[in-house]
Amino acid sequence: MRPFYPNSIEQLLSRAQALSGLSLLALAKLTQQVLPQDFRHAKGWLGQTLEQLLGATSGNLAQPDFPHLGVELKTLPLTLRGTPKESTYICTAPIPNPDFHWRQSRVYLKTAKILWVPFLAEALPLPERQLGQPFLWQMDATSEAILQQDWTELVEKINLGAVSHLSAHPGQYLQLRPKAANSKTLIQVVNQQGNPISIVPKGFYLRSQFTRQLLAKFYAGS
Amino acid sequence: MRPFYPNSIEQLLSRAQALSGLSLLALAKLTQQVLPQDFRHAKGWLGQTLEQLLGATSGNLAQPDFPHLGVELKTLPLTLRGTPKESTYICTAPIPNPDFHWRQSRVYLKTAKILWVPFLAEALPLPERQLGQPFLWQMDATSEAILQQDWTELVEKINLGAVSHLSAHPGQYLQLRPKAANSKTLIQVVNQQGNPISIVPKGFYLRSQFTRQLLAKFYAGS
DNA sequence: CAGGATCCAGACGTGGATCCGT
């Protein structure tokens, strides 16, 4: 265990709260980095910087950022109106999918407990954009019912080889989207007819419709 | 197909012969590289430089360097006395081994036709060491019988989980040796008792006893 | 506005092999 690894959820949350209000420029200085001009060529910059500041181990496998605590760290880009600008990437979607049970699935393990760190993702120049109040979210029965239903439906499509349905359309809270360097990155899969075909690798994402609800509940309770 | 890819075995051999007698310093200049001080921190330098000069495609999978020609390129480090200084790495040894038939095995496909490029690997300062005469070797029935026997024996040990016998000792021409960054690099395998244990990844190597014979035949015939 | 496309960092695996202690 690295020295800086947080020992409890309370410690982790407390550290994250200490960062709220800081600008991206301040974060860059804290970590002795140069802030990128924009995120076009450094899309993961904030997420990776926060991992460093909060003591997450980098280069994780299919497990949460803080395995000991079961907590996943996610940044949440906000519009000026305070709503999520983007969907949230969860994990790659293996094809075929080897996870049989929802509770053992990568999606569940990555979404059961999430430390969300909102930040302003528009209007101001990048260096001046600030972190918002972080909040810990734990999956509740209502969310889980829908996420499990989505997951089950999507995994079924994957394992049946229903390739034409592996689009971003199905799923209420959870969806499949391309996850690759570009659209020429292809993997071989077997379709419903049993024939090998090429498709772009997929990942699981949380729709912003879902994260908007989490934010609203947090605001209501605080 | 890249423009410089050789179109025939004759063209490949002719290109290799044009390099014979050149020093390592000359090769570095030809490829616009700096010659390393020694090979301790650049063990693959000569092999990779020759691939570039002869038009091999880099980053191969489990197939010969020149797939179109079925030819594998191998450097052969020689002592002052003209004997091989080292054994020759062939390929990694998957555990368990998925190749059932010798003729379809990675070892066979990598050793059926080899373009050997000998070079002096001692005595002179590195920059002055020269390439020798390259020669094309094709597996003959006598060699194949023994290599196949070795391969069969080693693959059996691998698939039986006879882990303690996965040493460099068995095999007349072919042997298993560690193939990893270091001895802390471990993989999980299943032993004879069906229990998971950790071992260092292995590779197939040709013993220098074998390559010495190939050299001798080449010298005798030329 | 959201589905499809794209981009960086770092770990990992494989191919290129030689090093080095007993």
Added chain:
DNA sequence: ACGGATCCACGTCTGGATCCTG
């Protein structure tokens, strides 16, 4: 001498996500 240990390059994969059109 040789069995076990080690080292670099580079392509691929995964985790971090945001970009960008119709």
